[in-house]
Amino acid sequence: MKIATLYFNNVRLKPSQIHKLRGYVGNAFKNHDLIHNHDLTTGKVIYRYPLIQFKLIDNVPAIIAITEHAVKIFGEIFMQLDRIRIEGLEISVHEKNLKVDDVEFxxxxxxxxxxxxxxxxxxxxxxxxxxxxxxxxxxxxxxxxxxxxxxxxxxxxxxxxxxxxxxxxxxxxxxxxxxxxxxxxxxxxxxxxxxxxxxxxxxxxxxxxxxxxxxxxxxx
Incomplete structure (x- = not known):
């Protein structure tokens, strides 16, 4: 199975702020329901296992995409992220590290x-x-x-x-x-x-x- 991980190396967030990172990215790319898991027409929640997940990995904010389909969408949009706005604070993203792996599952x-x-x-x-x-x-x-x-x-x-x-x-x-x-x-x-x-x-x-x-x- 293919997994891609995008690390924001110069950004520091608390665990309680990860959902706000998800909210910001979901709003920035509203046309991709794979990110926010809401139906684009009705706005209702799509109940499925999230193929794009937001988390802290060794205290570094990261977004992971799971499966080849999600990784393709991931590559198309996330490299466009050059800034993040959380709690009224705008954070410039100076350094991003994208890692793609084939993993056992x-x-x-x-x-x-x-x-x-x-x-x-x-x-x-x-x-x-x-x-x-x-x-x-x-x-x-x-x-x-x-x-x-x-x-x-x-x-x-x-x-x-x-x-x-x-x-x-x-x-x-x-x-x-x-x-x-x-x-x-x-x-x-x-x-x-x-x-x-x-x-x-x-x-x-x-x-x-x-x-x-x-x-x-x-x-x-």
Whole structure:
């Protein structure tokens, strides 16, 4: 699978400002729904796995495009970005670094360890209530199931389908952490997860991955 990453090396943003970077870029390129995931005619949200994601990578603001289709759009428009306006402040972009990679993605007979480098928001409204009222062992099973569901949603979003005999497994070692999302405090998780699915570094899982949540990175 092809992934492109555009780094803004001279720009410094806080994690809480990443969604504002997304908002600025989405407004600057309104004709590309792949960026903002809203229908161009109705304005309604398009519910799909975001193929263009905004995040901090080693404290550097970055935008990643996932799949060859997204990378093509990415190359056409993002190199035009020479300034960013956030919270009334205009930031000149003096240095940009575009990196394009072919990465491994998909089911494997091996298992891999990943670390959440930003909080994972893995629970939805339904399984949050189940999780809240569950004991320790049940909570672990709920999180494992939620993580596998997130992988399947990600895979579907990039056009990858598992065979019937391919079964995903996961083992999580995570701790709860509060997350502020759109003015609301939600339950997020940090820590590590082991699974038999190859996930490229810096891809996101769970809710609000386009805003930089749920970013994973390979861990030893």
């Amino acid at each position: 998909g089911f494997s007979n091996e298992t891999f360890m990943y670390e959440f480098v930003s909080p994972w928001i893995g629970l939805n409204q339904k399984n949050y209530l189940q999780y809240r009222d569950a004991n320790k062992g049940e909570k672990q099973k709920i999180l494992q199931s939620a993580f596998i569901g997130n992988i399947l949603a990600m895979a579907k979003g990039v056009g990858y389908w598992l065979e019937k005999e391919q079964r995903l497994e996961s083992e999580l070692q995570v701790r709860e952490c509060p997350v502020n999302l759109k003015g609301r405090t939600m339950k997020g998780f940090k820590g590590r997860v082991q699974t038999n699915f190859m996930i490229p570094d810096h891809m996101g899982l769970g809710k609000s991955v386009s805003r930089g949540f749920g970013v994973v990175k390979g861990a030893m």
